[in-house]
Amino acid sequence: MASIVKYENGYRVHIKIKEHRESKTFRTKREAQEWAAFRETEIRNQKKLLPGEIHTLRDAFRKYANEMTKGKSNPRWEQLRVANLESQNLPMDLPICEINTNHISTFRDHRLKTVSAGTVLRDLSLLSSIFEVARIDWCWIINNPVKDIRKPPSPKHRDRVLTIWEIKAMLRSLKYNYKKRPQAAIHSIAHCFLLALRTGMRAGELCSLTWNNVHENYAYLPMTKNGKPRVVPLSKKAKKIIDKMKGWDDESVFGLKKQTLDTMFRRYRDYAGLSGFTWHDTRHTAATMLSKKLNVLDLCKMFGWTDPRMAMIYYNPHASTIADLLNT
Known part of the structure; x- marks a missing residue:
């Protein structure tokens, strides 16, 4: 039912039909009555519509x-x-x-x-x-x-692997010193960069890593990109990188937000005169390096891949590397 209340600046209509409530103000009483009658009819007719006809x-x-x-x-x-x-x-x-x-x-x-x-x-x-x-x-x-509908063709997967020269140039740009603990945000990014290369962890996973989830030889990720937790094995060198961060932040290992990491990484990459790679390419690089030590199933476990075919996307060895393996 609709009720009309007179105010100094006009007439306000209040409509209440079961759970539906609505109100509106008009200059004249006639306008208020006409709108109330129209809306009441419209709302009652809507009750007969299907949900997909009502909701946009x-x-x-x-x-x-x-x-x-x-x-x-x-x-x-x-x-x-x-x-x-x-x-x-x-x-x-x-x-x-x-x-x-x-x-x-x-x-x-x-x-x-x-x-x-x-x-x-x-x-x-x-x-x-x-x-x-x-x-x-x-x-x-x-x-x-x-x-x-027809979907556009999937773009070619990136297969960019950082070279040793690029890694060293990036660390120089970030003022990395293996003998010292981090003193500034760029030093934290340098350690984050190194751990990404050692573990293949994503930027968001690294930024959300807390001390409570770091253990002697593994890191626990309670939430990952695919919505599931993951346990990441830590080599002695990876654990040493994390230990260097002690004292930097009480809760978070790196004390970084993902947006800050992305922005500063691109900035110092450009300062180093480098181009052609993104932070995510550290994951490709890590997979390629770790594939020399791990079999496909262990690699999938470490990187959180449920489909072994994902290893073919991220594992990007040079042909000469495979040739060397054949000769050993």
């Missing part, structure tokens, strides 16, 4: 961001991804049941004009996840339109 794509994005990102390893990052996707050329205000493959294909083609195929594939993966939750968990739709 924007509703799905907001609900997903609020409810489904909490279990992710980095909820805030996942929410930012959803917000960024929401700002793209998608029909956000259409009922979700009306979104079809044409809408998704148009979005795909538009994005491919400005970003890489890899970025578009990640966008489509997130979009598909939202539709799947709307289909399975919320029962808003019957089909997921993302599944029926």
